[in-house]
Amino acid sequence: MRVFKFGGASVKDADAVRNVVKVLKEVGYENTLLVVSAMGKTTNAMEDIINAYFNDKKEIPSKVAEMVDYHLGIVSELFPNAQHSIYKEIKILVDEINGFLVWNKSPNYNFVYDQVVGYGELISTTIISAYFKEIGISNNWLDVRNFIKTDSSYRDTAVNWERTQENVTKIDKKVLNITQGFLGSDDNNFTTTLGREGSDYTAAILAFCLNADSVTIWKDVPGVLNADPRYFKETQLLNNISYREAIELAFYGATVIHPKTLQPLQRKEIPLHVKSFINPTNKGTTVGKGVGIEPKVPCFIVKKNQVLIKLSSLDFSFIVEDSISELFKLFHQHKIKVDLIQNSAISFSVCIDNKFGGLDAMLLQLKSKFKVAYHENVSLYTIRHFDTQSLETLQNGNELLLEQRGTETVQLVVK
Numbered sequence: 001m002r003v004f005k006f007g008g009a010s011v012k013d014a015d016a017v018r019n020v021v022k023v024l025k026e027v028g029y030e031n032t033l034l035v036v037s038a039m040g041k042t043t044n045a046m047e048d049i050i051n052a053y054f055n056d057k058k059e060i061p062s063k064v065a066e067m068v069d070y071h072l073g074i075v076s077e078l079f080p081n082a083q084h085s086i087y088k089e090i091k092i093l094v095d096e097i098n099g100f101l102v103w104n105k106s107p108n109y110n111f112v113y114d115q116v117v118g119y120g121e122l123i124s125t126t127i128i129s130a131y132f133k134e135i136g137i138s139n140n141w142l143d144v145r146n147f148i149k150t151d152s153s154y155r156d157t158a159v160n161w162e163r164t165q166e167n168v169t170k171i172d173k174k175v176l177n178i179t180q181g182f183l184g185s186d187d188n189n190f191t192t193t194l195g196r197e198g199s200d201y202t203a204a205i206l207a208f209c210l211n212a213d214s215v216t217i218w219k220d221v222p223g224v225l226n227a228d229p230r231y232f233k234e235t236q237l238l239n240n241i242s243y244r245e246a247i248e249l250a251f252y253g254a255t256v257i258h259p260k261t262l263q264p265l266q267r268k269e270i271p272l273h274v275k276s277f278i279n280p281t282n283k284g285t286t287v288g289k290g291v292g293i294e295p296k297v298p299c300f301i302v303k304k305n306q307v308l309i310k311l312s313s314l315d316f317s318f319i320v321e322d323s324i325s326e327l328f329k330l331f332h333q334h335k336i337k338v339d340l341i342q343n344s345a346i347s348f349s350v351c352i353d354n355k356f357g358g359l360d361a362m363l364l365q366l367k368s369k370f371k372v373a374y375h376e377n378v379s380l381y382t383i384r385h386f387d388t389q390s391l392e393t394l395q396n397g398n399e400l401l402l403e404q405r406g407t408e409t410v411q412l413v414v415k
Contacts, residue, residue, distance in 0.1 A: 113154065
């Protein structure tokens with residue numbers, strides 16, 4: 001069995017949905033499970049609804065209407081019959097969103113986020129499953145929340161592998177299945193999410209539990225590139241990457257593969273293909289067991305909107321194990337993701353991602369024990385397999401705040 005993952009860009013409009021059909025007809029869809037994301041920028045639209053719920057409830061109807069109109073525009077192109085049952089199915093899902101926003105009493109943003117945002121995936125897969133049936137492609141629509149079970153750490157949950165494995169074995173491998181990425185459910189059957197871009201991880205979880213032959217992530221790029229074309233002018237396709245090298249790239253922030261995706265695939269040596277939905281028969285990139293990276297060229301990774309914090313002791317005492325342990329407890333407490341650390345006898349520098357907004361509260365606690373300086377909106381660049389020319393490219397014209405260098409990797413924090 002194969003697992004295919006189609007992201008938001010691959011289903012952003014009616015033509016894109018038709019192209020998914022074209023891809024499947026070219027590469028086959030027997031014994032295949034499709035993991036599909038929300039359409040286009042729907043996740044952002046769902047986040048707007050959530051923000052309206054917390055900040056200005058009068059805005060909720062218009063935000064919901066914008067999201068619905070976007071999907072109905074796609075539906076009207078795919079289904080000539082205005083009386084098609086898909087319209088009723090979408091209405092049921094939208095009514096569930098509105099109903100939750102009325103009866104919910106929880107002030108927990110992360111809980112509310114997970115209950116609302118996942119409807120992007122539910123609506124997307126409902127439309128695609130119905131369209132496939134409309135054109136004669138038989139399929140089973142699966143609610144992934146019935147299969148992937150997690151804890152209750154909303155927005156960044158951990159998978160209960162034992163229960164998930166038990167559930168996934170019930171999936172019929174002999175037919176085309178369509179399900180959602182990004183989502184799971186906890187012991188109370190509340191929706192949970194696997195972290196932003198978690199649809200890749202969903203595909204890996206299902207592939208692991210199904211003992212799949214392979215996973216293919218369909219992108220709007222030809223495969224895994226040595227740099228993000230949004231930030232770097234010249235990029236190169238990487239033909240083959242080992243699991244270890246891909247995990248290194250993902251750890252440092254390469255966005256083409258979700259950081260959690262690779263571990264379950266590596267454990268069972270399930271190959272991961274990253275291919276273009278524009279040119280589906282092209283080879284793309286294969287991640288698997290074997291040689292590190294081919295071709296071996298510098299790989300550039302950038303994380304924007306980071307915060308660099310520099311701490312020094314108030315009394316010139318050493319910052320050693322006890323102090324560092326206390327710092328990491330604070331990071332964990334405030335859900336701060338650490339991307340780089342550097343320390344000396346009396347100073348400690350850390351580059352962080354303030355994804356959950358805990359920075360201000362943490363700084364207050366830090367200032368009671370350390371001298372604190374920080375820079376917001378900095379960029380963290382990582383170069384794997386760096387050389388002199390690649391370093392010069394990044395340092396040219398940028399204010400360098402911190403550098404950390406190893407044998408294979410260099411990291412630069414610049415403003």
